[in-house]
Amino acid sequence: MRLGRTCPDLDAALLFEADEWKAAFILNKKAPPDKLPRLNEVVRLVARLGGFLARNGDGEPGVKTIWLGMQRVVDFAAGIRYARELEEQTCV
Template identity: 40%
Template sequence: MMVAWCTAYLERTGRTCPDFDATLYFDQDEIEAAYLLREKPAPPKATVDQVLSQIVCFGGFLARKRHWDPCAEIIWLGLKGLQVAVKNMRTVRRFGQG
């Protein structure tokens, strides 16, 4: 129930307040991982909409011109992939790269 509420909250925030600072909803590792997985440089001050647009692509959203905004299920699938990437980043950082 809590996961469903959080993803629906992120969906609403991304639509109604897209210019909010992303660090209000994501920690720095999550923002960094979202951009690393998409092989794009992270902006110095990412917004919620910018980070969500990276995350929903992990959930299967194609971001074409005529597609609707991603639903909570797509955000949830993207967040699952993001959490795996964040865990891997933290493990590599903790144990080193070699």
């Protein structure tokens, strides 16, 4: 949360695995970008999954909305990894 506020232009890959930041985009019904997104963008997407509305006067997301959104992202990313493993097993 703090890094998203103080260093918003860092690459999201510093704190999120590729499957996690891609899951944040997919769950928000947005196409994952080809290049690495910025940390603040992913933090806000995760927070939206936790109930953050991202209106003009809302400010930055808090700990609880980020935590709730991360629960969804982590579960979805685990599903992506499991589907990838199943696909690899069937191709062998």
